[in-house]
Amino acid sequence: MPLPSLAALGIDPATADVYEVVLQHGDTVDVATIASSRGVDEAVVVTSLEQLRNLGLVHRTADGGADHAPGYGAVDPRVAVSALVAARDEQLADARGAVAGLGSLFDDGRRDADPSGSTTVLTGHAAVGDWYSRLQHRARHEFLAFDRPPYVVATNESVERGALGRGVHWRAIYTVASFTTVGSLQDIHRLGAHGEEARVTHDLPVKLAVVDRAVALVSVGPLDDPTAPPEALVTESPALIAALCDLFESRWRTALPVPVLADPADGAPVDWATVAAQLAAATEADSGPGALGSGSGGAPASTRPPSVDERDLLALVAAGATDDVIARQLGVSPRTLRRRLHDLFDELGASNRFHAGVEAARRGWV
Numbered sequence: 001m002p003l004p005s006l007a008a009l010g011i012d013p014a015t016a017d018v019y020e021v022v023l024q025h026g027d028t029v030d031v032a033t034i035a036s037s038r039g040v041d042e043a044v045v046v047t048s049l050e051q052l053r054n055l056g057l058v059h060r061t062a063d064g065g066a067d068h069a070p071g072y073g074a075v076d077p078r079v080a081v082s083a084l085v086a087a088r089d090e091q092l093a094d095a096r097g098a099v100a101g102l103g104s105l106f107d108d109g110r111r112d113a114d115p116s117g118s119t120t121v122l123t124g125h126a127a128v129g130d131w132y133s134r135l136q137h138r139a140r141h142e143f144l145a146f147d148r149p150p151y152v153v154a155t156n157e158s159v160e161r162g163a164l165g166r167g168v169h170w171r172a173i174y175t176v177a178s179f180t181t182v183g184s185l186q187d188i189h190r191l192g193a194h195g196e197e198a199r200v201t202h203d204l205p206v207k208l209a210v211v212d213r214a215v216a217l218v219s220v221g222p223l224d225d226p227t228a229p230p231e232a233l234v235t236e237s238p239a240l241i242a243a244l245c246d247l248f249e250s251r252w253r254t255a256l257p258v259p260v261l262a263d264p265a266d267g268a269p270v271d272w273a274t275v276a277a278q279l280a281a282a283t284e285a286d287s288g289p290g291a292l293g294s295g296s297g298g299a300p301a302s303t304r305p306p307s308v309d310e311r312d313l314l315a316l317v318a319a320g321a322t323d324d325v326i327a328r329q330l331g332v333s334p335r336t337l338r339r340r341l342h343d344l345f346d347e348l349g350a351s352n353r354f355h356a357g358v359e360a361a362r363r364g365w366v
Contacts, residue, residue, distance in 0.1 A: 028071030199255035
């Protein structure tokens with residue numbers, strides 16, 4: 001029967017045909033016999049036999065002189081072919097192991113030939129989210145971040161805690177809109193306990209992550225349309241990274257350390273008037289000529305005073321109380337509380353509890 005293809009072992013069809021003849025002979029077979037049975041030139045047969053011999057698939061008898069031409073016999077293929085396959089597997093494994101190094105050489109060569117190749121455009125949640133997670137794992141010394149909605153991936157505290165645990169100096173600037181869910185401010189306080197340095201400002205021009213001042217991810221897509229596919233740049237350009245670090249440090253200097261919300265039972269609520277004044281000052285400082293954009297500072301101040309119900313609700317919200325605590329304190333149902341919070345946020349033009357505290361202070365309500 002014809003042999004299966006041995007091309008993966010470097011054996012061409014003509015050589016495989018010669019190998020089949022040798023396998024079919026119980027003892028050795030000479031060149032003339034093989035050539036005659038296959039109708040090919042003896043020189044071609046000798047070339048094929050020597051290739052098979054070099055691969056360890058056949059052996060050759062000693063030269064017996066003019067009257068006794070050397071013969072060729074097959075080595076048991078269950079041993080010889082298996083050994084050859086194992087050797088090729090090792091060579092392929094070595095080749096696979098070289099891929100990363102070869103890729104680095106390729107990237108270095110492209111970067112030297114075309115400096116613009118150090119910047120890549122990403123589109124879509126999967127691509128942007130994958131790169132952000134990759135940078136979190138990659139950080140060894142420093143991580144700088146602008147945090148603002150809309151978000152591409154859910155927060156993964158464990159990854160950041162891992163980076164903080166290995167000594168990464170992590171600094172993040174949040175916007176007022178970053179605290180969009182109940183407990184988000186408490187999440188940031190937990191990360192702060194592990195070593196994150198966090199500050200807050202009214203608005204940020206882009207979303208940003210800079211790792212070890214060597215690689216950066218910066219958003220370029222429309223941040224005012226949460227339904228649009230996210231777009232971002234990944235860059236290793238030293239000049240661009242330096243500019244992004246300067247932008248971060250400028251915003252860091254004017255941003256406000258994230259306030260610690262007190263337990264309403266301890267009698268020491270946040271001084272929201274101070275928070276609002278500092279945020280307003282930071283916004284004004286960032287809105288000068290050439291600024292990359294900032295928030296409007298919230299809704300225009302109202303001239304009316306708060307109602308008694310609004311003042312009581314604000315006191316608990318500004319102190320960071322949970323819905324359950326507020327409902328019990330005010331003696332209302334959770335459903336009624338949610339309605340009152342919705343009405344209060346609408347009145348203040350606020351998107352979340354932190355924002356409500358800032359806006360209430362601007363209006364002189366707390």
